[in-house]
Amino acid sequence: xxxxxxxxxxxxxxxxxxxxxxxxxxxxxxxxxxxxxxxxxxxxxxxxxxxxxxxxxxxxxxxxxxxxxxxxxxxxxxxxxxxxxxxxxxxxxxxxxxxxxxxxxxxxxxxxxxxxxxxxxxxxxxx
Numbered sequence: 001x002x003x004x005x006x007x008x009x010x011x012x013x014x015x016x017x018x019x020x021x022x023x024x025x026x027x028x029x030x031x032x033x034x035x036x037x038x039x040x041x042x043x044x045x046x047x048x049x050x051x052x053x054x055x056x057x058x059x060x061x062x063x064x065x066x067x068x069x070x071x072x073x074x075x076x077x078x079x080x081x082x083x084x085x086x087x088x089x090x091x092x093x094x095x096x097x098x099x100x101x102x103x104x105x106x107x108x109x110x111x112x113x114x115x116x117x118x119x120x121x122x123x124x125x126x127x
Contacts, residue, residue, distance in 0.1 A: 057074055072115075
């Protein structure tokens with residue numbers, strides 16, 4: 001096992017040839033340990049791309065997901081909260097690192113639900 005940046009990978013059937021720097025190796029497997037793609041600007045998802053193009057959403061400052069308030073409300077390209085749009089889970093990693101395990105996601109979902117219920121209640125009382 002060797003860490004490194006792959007420059008080329010050539011399919012040889014059951015093996016492959018990889019080049020990293022000046023070194024070329026024939027290997028049985030290549031394991032990507034970089035984790036999932038987090039940079040939403042590189043996402044192939046048409047919804048994410050449309051929201052980015054409209055400025056409705058923006059990458060967080062670290063490009064680990066989408067920009068949001070500490071409570072999970074999405075921030076648009078100008079840094080303003082987007083009414084009614086909230087994040088839960090991995091897309092929130094840039095503003096709340098602990099966003100990948102079920103206990104943290106459960107807490108985030110509860111927080112967003114409480115925020116939505118509170119806003120709905122205030123609107124009902126105002127009418």
